[in-house]
Amino acid sequence: MKRLFLMLAIIGLPTAASAIMSGQQLHDYLTIYSNVLWANGYASGYIDGTIDAALGCPSNKHLTHAQAWQLVKNYLETHPEKWNMDAPPLIKEALQPICKY
Numbered sequence: 001m002k003r004l005f006l007m008l009a010i011i012g013l014p015t016a017a018s019a020i021m022s023g024q025q026l027h028d029y030l031t032i033y034s035n036v037l038w039a040n041g042y043a044s045g046y047i048d049g050t051i052d053a054a055l056g057c058p059s060n061k062h063l064t065h066a067q068a069w070q071l072v073k074n075y076l077e078t079h080p081e082k083w084n085m086d087a088p089p090l091i092k093e094a095l096q097p098i099c100k101y
Helices: 002-011 023-030 037-055 065-078 087-099
Strands: none
Touching (some): 023 037
């Protein structure tokens, strides 16, 4: 129980009132906490929500949820210098080769 409390205190629980996620936070959810069910779901939902609400990807591209997740994860791992940026522009950059924005 102490371990769970400590983990939650360190990373914080996401809330509806949260500001835009940073690239660092998204990277951490996709890598460090990827085996924590709620963190994995939160990151995946954030990526999907960003694609649906702000970016859109042409429907003829048939980008699956898993493909988007992996593209964003790979992009963040290869561009740590951008982790201080907001996550939505980073998600767009990661999907640029597929979605052709």
